[in-house]
Amino acid sequence: MKFTDLNAHGGIGANCSLCELGPFKFVIDSGLHPKYAGPDSLPRHEIIERFSLDFIILTHCHLDHLGSLPLLSREQPDAPVILSYASSVLARRMLSNSISVMKRQRSELNIPELPYYGRGDLTSLYDRFKTPPLHTPYRLEKNGEFIEITLHHAGHVAGAVSVNVKYNRKSVFFTGDILFNDQRTLDGANLPKEPVDILVTETTRGATEIPKNQSRESEIVRMLRQMNSTLAKHGSVLVPVFALGRMQEMLAVLDEAFRKKAIPKVPVFCSGLGMDLVNHFHEISKNTNRVRFNRKVLKSIGARPLPKKIEPGRRPPMDGIFLVSSGMMVENTPSYVLASSLLGDAKNSILFVGYCDPSTPGGKLLSAQKDETFEFDAVDVIQKTEAKVCKFDLSGHANRDELLSYAKKISPRSVILHHGDPEAREWFKQNLKDEPFSIYDPEPLKTYEI
Ligand SMILES: [Zn+2]
Ligand SMILES: [Zn+2]
Structure with missing residues (x-):
């Protein structure tokens, strides 16, 4: 297989991998880097010749995997x-929100190219969606050859x-972003156990050591x-x-904590997109x-x-639990403005429950000391x-040990x-080095023959 990582910054960002397997050329994911505009x-x-892809696979809808898909699909209409x-x-919901965010960034950040795509591009993209059932092979043909x-x-x-x-009896397995544990709203991964070639x-969590006795629960x-x-x-x-x-x-x-009286009943405030997605989750759970x-x-x-009258730096009009985006407290999002009011x-x-890149306001706040002044520049x-x-x-x-095993x-x-x-990645390299596998840590934009 030929493999090229098209995420120019490396690490986690605008995830997009170009692969060639026999006569088939395809891309897995096409994201937007959350730290850049x-x-x-x-x-x-631009490395991919127009009209040259046979198919595109999307692993999931976080924007670092999905955000530039309409752009790629416009260049690869077949x-x-x-x-x-x-x-x-x-x-559908994530991409239409993405257009609104890009329109806002166009004036706020003065980037005339934005938005990169419009409603028309989304319609043509949706026409190309193929949704095979899970755990069931889906076959595509090219010049008499098949890929599954x-x-x-x-x-x-x-x-x-x-x-x-x-x-051609070779198999490649892409984990995508993966979680083995069950969550309240979602079962953990259910993956095949048979051997693969690549x-x-x-x-993601290669550098995270989990203390003994710590679990999700x-x-x-x-x-x-707290x-x-x-x-x-x-x-x-x-x-x-x-x-x-x-x-x-x-x-x-x-909901469970209120029912079990683990915490007192107080008002819970939520912000826009997450509340809309509640309806989408409801629909999906029926299927x-x-x-x-x-x-x-x-x-x-x-x-x-969320009350309309949240003013930066001022106490909110009501106390309660504020469950709002963004997770990394990115500038000018509800969580950023509320943090400036509550800190x-x-x-x-202020309780963080997901990954925060160290260079985002959330990451910086996590490393701030008590009594230290914190600037909400925006x-x-x-x-x-x-x-x-x-x-x-x-x-x-x-966890890294689960991925390793x-x-x-x-x-x-x-x-x-x-x-x-x-x-x-270094942790994985060290911990896989005694196994009989060849390990590749691909440099961005370089093509590897594997
Ligand atoms: Zn993800
Ligand atoms: Zn991801």
Whole structure:
């Protein structure tokens, strides 16, 4: 197989891999880099000749995998886009939101090329969607030769799939973003166990050591304890979350906590896109028993939209739990503005439940010391770090040891390290070096013959 990582910045970003297997040329995912705007946020599509792709596969709908798909599909109008049914539902909402965000960035950041795509591009993209059932081979033909693509349930977020591609008795397995553990709203990954020739594995948590006795459940208990202590002091709790997946999972966690009286009943405020996606999760759950979600959860916890009058640096008009995006507290998002309102008061707490890149405001706040001043530049507010700031390990990604033992189980001839920072990949290199596999840590934009 020929493999080229088109994510120019390396690590996790504008995920997009170009693969060639026999006569078939295809791309897995086409994302937008969350830390950049404008041309820097795009994968290097220009390397792919127009009209040359036979198909495109989408693993899931986080924007670092999906965000530039309409652009790629416009350049490759003959290529069908293969994805799960759940992703086909979620992609529509995520991409139309992405157009609105890009339109806003056009004036805010003065980037005239934005938005990169419009509603017309989305319509033509949706016409090319193919949604084969999971765990069932889907065949494509070219000049009398066949390739077989099988999507497998990957956990991580509703719709996420790992992908097995078979051509001429050779098989390549792409994990995509993957979580083996069950969540409240989603079953863990269900992957094939038979050997493969090439494994392309995500490595997101390669640099994360999990303390003994720590589990997802123990982290939920620790988080509820912190919520309790904040609410007992009549403080507010801010939980920055990704709108897709993490928000719905946290709604389910809060619903259960209220029912079991693990925390007192207080108002819960949610922000726009995540609340809309609640309806999409509800629809998806009717078609699969792997996703468990009922929109009634909003009613049962008494969720309300965020009050309009949230002013940066000022106490919000009501106390409660604020479950709002973005998860990394990116500038000018509801979580960023609310943090500027809550950080200066020791009664409040800010609880992170997902990955924060160290260079984002969320990452910086996590490393800030108590009493240190913290600048919210984008809204012109400076606050002393008085509120309790904590992180809980409720990641949507598999632990490194789980990925390692999966790799050993399916005994590939070659392993390609993917979707991870350099330290994370290094851990996998060290821990796989005694295995009889060739390990590749591909440099961006360089083509490897594997
Ligand atoms: Zn993801
Ligand atoms: Zn990802």
